[in-house]
Amino acid sequence: MAEQDSSPLQNPRILIPDPMTEPQPVSVTSLEHSIWPNLHAELDATLKRLKLSHLSSPSMLILHDTIDSAVRAMQRNVFMQLVEADFGLGIEGNEESIEALYSAEVSEHGSQNIVQYCQQNGWQVNVSFPREAGSIVSLHVPVPWDIGSCGSGKLVEALGYQWQQSPAQLGAAGKLYTLKKLADRQAHQGVLLDQAGSASSVQHIQEKLGYGLIHFSSAGEVIAASPSMLASVRLPVEEAALATLSAAIPFNFANDIIWGLSLTGHSGMFENYRTRMHIPSAENVSVLFNVSGYRDEEAVIHSLWQVVSLTGSGSSLSEGCILSEARIHNITRNYVPQLVEAKAREAVRLGKDKLINEECFVAVLFCDIVGFTSYVESNASSESIINTLNTILRRVSSSVKRYNGSIDKFMGDSVMAIFRDPADAINAALDMQSHSADINGLRSRAGQETLRLRIGLHWGEVVIGNVGTEERLDWTAIGDVVNTASRIEKNCNPGAILVSKELRDAVVAAKHDEIQFAEVFQIVVKGKSDALSVCQVKKTGG
Structure with a gap:
């Protein structure tokens, strides 16, 4: 990418608020600069002033997501305009070619060259924390940007916040986006679920997330399975497939859980057991499951199967009890640099x-x-x-x-x-x-x-x-x-x-x-x- 001391583009005007009434904005050109400690401190102070300190952690997520999106949009937009100015390549009709150039630039150099150009020519996202009532944070973004592209929209709504958009002040390029606290949001009053409500909620979770259910006899035979379990290992949803499923159950699971439970005490419960099951219809493909369950009074083992990953045979995720993973972490954590x-x-x-x-x-x-x-x-x-x-x-x-x-x-x-x-x-x-x-x-x-x-x-x-x-x-x-x-x-x-x-x-x-x-x-x-x-x-x- 060409390096220039001056720009053929129109430089954005920088908004500098009155220091007597507003704190100085934080100017961001790169996500790799050490900007976050200061921004976190300012956000914490603002939330404390608004009596919203209990929302500090989710508000930090929103701040990171929004600044990340705005800065990337600015860098991409500046690159597009530079290509147009340097190579005479119009953006309209050449979006795919310019996008390929942008991807190549970022892949080879990261954002370093673009950041340097932005710094030299006054392109930056300004982050400030207004003192006006209900305002949490403001972003001045000097390029066209859709705040709806941020992934934190649902979180903003859940916290009772709202992004408000307005023209930038004093004719500056871009727009101003201010995160506001809505005054009319009422906090939810907690209720205690009864037995029917709990059962209904668990059923909906199982259905939505596609968790599988298998009932085993004490001899290790599959005596019942849910359609979602068959689907997770690519078997047809029919009773004839239960025999194939039974044959695919790993030996270590049968040995540790099905037969092992008969040797345990009266509770017969197990949690977070990891086991890998090979897909009967696909060579070298397997599913890693996290399994929990219990043995009832009739020695039937009820088990819940959660898919962890679908991988080839080279997966590094290990099998066995998750407690083993915790033990391994306890051994290795002191070898990991503190940074x-x-x-x-x-x-x-x-x-x-x-x-x-x-x-x-x-x-x-x-x-x-x-x-x-x-x-x-x-x-x-x-x-x-x-x-x-x-x-x-x-x-x-x-x-x-x-x-x-x-x-x-x-x-x-x-x-x-x-x-x-x-x-x-x-x-x-x-x-x-x-x-x-x-x-x-x-x-x-x-x-x-x-x-x-x-x-x-x-x-x-x-x-x-x-x-x-x-x-x-x-x-x-x-x-x-x-x-x-x-x-x-x-x-x-x-x-x-x-x-x-x-x-x-x-x-x-x-x-x-x-x-x-x-x-x-x-x-x-x-x-x-x-x-x-x-x-x-x-x-x-x-």
């Missing part, structure tokens, strides 16, 4: 199914155990080495967590961590060195070799995103800021904390007077043509 787990939870909460790249300003911290290699060479017991390493890294991790950071990765005897607040990063580093001094005091008194830390920090914009292949992905911070932080750490004296001038300036600007710095000096590092300005952090009380 990934936290962002995955956020993505799921917002209805997403993958992590997207994020551009944001962070403090990057590298911590290394000085002399650990020689310590390993002089200690024969590998178990002792691992215990010593884990003791130190446990303390380092505790400091990172205490000051709101996230461990990005462990690299042997080194740690990389990320902090949103530069002051938090320095406080964590001071805490690490304090713990290190305590540990070394104990080791010295015990006649053991001391192991000191050196810590380097830098502040700047990074990209946090997916790196690797489908077989092995890391979700990590990358960029010059990360490389620079690592090189600063390599130039740090044992027991000290060395930070870049950029990080020092960010802390000073935030008026953290409790953090003191030594004089700035310069170092020369590999890969940098210019010297780096750095300084040491003074330890607390010194």
Whole structure:
């Protein structure tokens, strides 16, 4: 895509409200920028003012969905107009060709080039939180956009909200969309379902979701099945198909559940058992079911079958009790980087199914155990080495967590961590060195070799995103800021904390007077043509 300093398009006018009456809008050109913390805080404050704090989580979903849709619409529209201006290709009648170009651009470069053009030429979605009665959030979208294309329309209605559309102010391009709280919505009064109502509701759920029902004899024979069960394994809905269904029941299910229940206590209930059944009429195709049920007083087993997935033989979803999956998760969760787990939870909460790249300003911290290699060479017991390493890294991790950071990765005897607040990063580093001094005091008194830390920090914009292949992905911070932080750490004296001038300036600007710095000096590092300005952090009380 061509890069230009000026645009042949008409630039949108930016709406800047009076700061005395309205908060400054948040300008959004990319979904990968770190915009969400500020927007979440503003939305929470607005909902609190409107006495709607209990609707915070669903309102966040609406905010994410709407901004996501508006920004993507703006980027697509800007690209379409650029193609028309650069190549003289009219949009009308060439929609498929332009759409193919757009897909190729996004596939190869992501939205990076389009975002850069939008930033240079004033194209942005402005998000603001008006103070007027009943208003929750406003979006100024500078391009034609159908708010009905958002997936959160039903949720907006359910919460008693309504999007209101109006012309942009002062002749600006696009339109203004304001989310309002309707005054006349009445909260639903809860009722207690009676037995008939409960049975009717369960029946409707079973019918709507296509859950299958099978009754087994204690010998494992299928004595009854619902039409939905036969349909789920592509069998004809007729009694003759029950024999085929019975033959398709996996042995592990019969062994664990049908016969196994006869050996259990009087309750005879089971829940969330996963089993895979091969489709009789389709080779290498199977259905993974989640099964729950009970054994009645006549030893008939009533079971409910929920389809989890329809896949080929290479599915990674496992069979067996869901408790086994929970146990596996408990074992593996500590191997998952904190950044990934936290962002995955956020993505799921917002209805997403993958992590997207994020551009944001962070403090990057590298911590290394000085002399650990020689310590390993002089200690024969590998178990002792691992215990010593884990003791130190446990303390380092505790400091990172205490000051709101996230461990990005462990690299042997080194740690990389990320902090949103530069002051938090320095406080964590001071805490690490304090713990290190305590540990070394104990080791010295015990006649053991001391192991000191050196810590380097830098502040700047990074990209946090997916790196690797489908077989092995890391979700990590990358960029010059990360490389620079690592090189600063390599130039740090044992027991000290060395930070870049950029990080020092960010802390000073935030008026953290409790953090003191030594004089700035310069170092020369590999890969940098210019010297780096750095300084040491003074330890607390010194």
